[in-house]
Amino acid sequence: xxxxxxxxxxxxxxxxxxxxxxxxxxxxxxxxxxxxxxxxxxxxxxxxxxxxxxxxxxxxxxxxxxxxxxxxxxxxxxxxxxxxxxxxxxxxxxxxxxxxxxxxxxxxxxxxxxxxxxxxxxxxxxxxxxxxxxxxxxxxxxxxxxxxxxxxxxxxxxxxxxxxxxxxxxxxxxxxxxxxxxxxxxxxxxxxxxxxxxxxxxxxxxxxxxxxxxxxxxxxxxxxxxxxxxxxxxxxxxxxxxxxxxxxxxxxxxxxxxxxxxxxxxxxxxxxxxxxxxxxxxxxxxxxxxxxxxxxxxxxxxxxxxxxxxxxxxxxxxxxxxxxxxxxxxxxxxxxxxxxxxxxxxxxxxxxxxxxxxxxxxxxxxxxxxxxxxxxxxxxx
Ligand SMILES: *Cc1c(COP(=O)(O)O)cnc(C)c1O
Ligand SMILES: [Zn+2]
Numbered sequence: 001x002x003x004x005x006x007x008x009x010x011x012x013x014x015x016x017x018x019x020x021x022x023x024x025x026x027x028x029x030x031x032x033x034x035x036x037x038x039x040x041x042x043x044x045x046x047x048x049x050x051x052x053x054x055x056x057x058x059x060x061x062x063x064x065x066x067x068x069x070x071x072x073x074x075x076x077x078x079x080x081x082x083x084x085x086x087x088x089x090x091x092x093x094x095x096x097x098x099x100x101x102x103x104x105x106x107x108x109x110x111x112x113x114x115x116x117x118x119x120x121x122x123x124x125x126x127x128x129x130x131x132x133x134x135x136x137x138x139x140x141x142x143x144x145x146x147x148x149x150x151x152x153x154x155x156x157x158x159x160x161x162x163x164x165x166x167x168x169x170x171x172x173x174x175x176x177x178x179x180x181x182x183x184x185x186x187x188x189x190x191x192x193x194x195x196x197x198x199x200x201x202x203x204x205x206x207x208x209x210x211x212x213x214x215x216x217x218x219x220x221x222x223x224x225x226x227x228x229x230x231x232x233x234x235x236x237x238x239x240x241x242x243x244x245x246x247x248x249x250x251x252x253x254x255x256x257x258x259x260x261x262x263x264x265x266x267x268x269x270x271x272x273x274x275x276x277x278x279x280x281x282x283x284x285x286x287x288x289x290x291x292x293x294x295x296x297x298x299x300x301x302x303x304x305x306x307x308x309x310x311x312x313x314x315x316x317x318x319x320x321x322x323x324x325x326x327x328x329x330x331x332x333x334x335x336x337x338x339x340x341x342x343x344x345x346x347x348x349x350x351x352x353x354x355x356x357x358x359x360x361x362x363x364x365x366x367x368x369x370x371x372x373x374x375x376x377x378x379x380x381x
Contacts, residue, residue: 002026002190005291013054016109018188025288026190027230028054033238039205044068046097046198052234053101053194060108062133064090066100067198071206071353074322076315077338079346082212082353084203087326091128091152092359093121093281094199098186098223101195103129106184111135114184117174119167119220119281120149121329121358122186127158130184138181140174142167146280146327147365167284187221187288196227197234203353204232204241211241212351214340218333219249219258219304220282222293224355229296245353247302248345249293250336252277254309257286258293262304267294278312278366281329281358303345305336313370316360325360333357 002011006024011017013028020026034051042048046067055061070085089096103126106114116126117140130137137158141150142165153160161177163170175183186192204211211232219225225247235241251259255274269290277283287293297304307315312328315335319326334354340346360367 001029003029005289014109016106016111016182018183018185025188027292028190028194030054031237033234036209036240046100046195046202049198049201052197052201054191055101055104056108060104062104062107062129063100064096064128064132066090066096068202071203076318076334076354077341079337079341079352080348080350081334081337082207082351083324083334084199084353084355085324086199087330087356087359091121091125092362093125094196094224094355094357095122095125095186096129097198098122098189098192098195098227099125099129102126102184102186102189102191103133103135105191106135106182107133111182111184113181114138115140115174115178115181116184116186117141117170118186119283120145120153121281121362123158124149124152124156126184126186127153127156130158131156137184138177140170140177142170144280146363148362152362168286186223193223193227193230196223197231199224199355200228200231200235204235207351209235209240210351211235211243211245212353213246214248214346214350214352215245215355216248216250216333216336216340216352217355218279218282218329218357219251219293220284220287222258222287222289224357225249226289226292226296229300232300244300247297247300248336248340249297249302249304250333251304251306252279252282252309252312252332253306254279255283255285256304256306257284258290258297259304259306261290261294262297267291269294278309278328279332281327282332305339307332307335311335311338319356320360324356326356327358327360327363328366330356330358
């Protein structure tokens with residue numbers, strides 16, 4: 001069943017809804033789980049864990065082969081790490097995990113028309129899966145969104161609406177449109193979070209069911225951090241792993257509401273005034289699921305770290321020089337590995353998994369601006 005995060009109201013999973021009648025967000029409560037022994041012969045996609053994903057009929061499944069991305073050893077700032085290349089999902093970001101499950105559930109409900117708002121990647125991901133499921137999608141994005149992402153959304157055949165002003169203005173515009181169709185919001189949908197639990201399952205399966213010491217992940221709306229935490233909790237409950245990994249959630253210093261709330265040990269995340277950041281995908285002044293994000297961090301004995309704009313760009317370069325091209329938003333988490341090591345939270349013997357969330361090609365326009373207009377060496381005619 002779906003349970004309200006505030007008022008204890010519950011709803012059946014078969015009922016199309018995206019929030020509680022009281023206005024708060026819902027989370028799936030379920031103890032269905034896959035069995036470890038059945039995994040060996042299954043295809044390398046996130047649907048190998050389908051028993052835990054709450055999709056009732058296999059014909060509802062909308063898939064592009066998402067999940068099971070590489071986990072590769074490397075080192076950052078002298079710290080050994082395992083890089084989870086989750087930008088290698090079908091639309092170029094980890095959001096495909098959430099979209100695949102959310103859109104499958106919407107298909108099961110018989111929804112044919114949806115509205116979503118996004119800083120770009122969720123919009124592209126939802127547009128792709130909606131189209132594959134035969135749904136019509138209207139995607140609202142802030143006017144500042146990278147051209148790579150808006151072109152991608154339009155190519156998938158979605159109706160793109162650019163909203164001037166802030167990320168919050170975009171949500172408002174989408175909500176107004178959603179009063180006439182279904183609001184398939186990655187920030188609200190409990191099913192989107194269910195899809196992100198597969199990242200935790202996968203990291204542990206790829207490490208032979210050894211939980212890592214740390215998982216470092218960016219936090220914006222918080223579906224990723226919450227999905228990781230809930231996924232690890234499933235694995236703990238079933239005894240597949242024996243301890244909870246610590247979560248290091250990373251924000252851009254320019255917009256760090258979760259950091260400020262965590263510093264003050266609050267139980268919800270108040271809005272902050274924010275500045276612009278190259279990490280456009282995590283610039284969220286007030287995450288909807290603030291309560292659950294903080295709970296995930298406290299309960300995992302985690303930390304919240306912030307990184308400056310120059311660290312984000314420098315880390316994008318460092319990764320690119322290793323052959324790994326991620327967008328600036330996805331460079332924030334690896335940038336924070338420096339602090340994790342400097343603060344003594346991780347050391348040479350620690351296992352540190354870093355989630356790399358979005359592909360560099362998404363932000364080509366931002367990289368061109370960063371590099372300057374010089375387009376490399378030209379051959380003289
Ligand atoms: C959406 C996004 C994030 C933030 O994920 P949340 O689940 O909203 O916290 C991080 N990196 C990239 C590339 C994203 O697209
Ligand atoms: Zn409620």
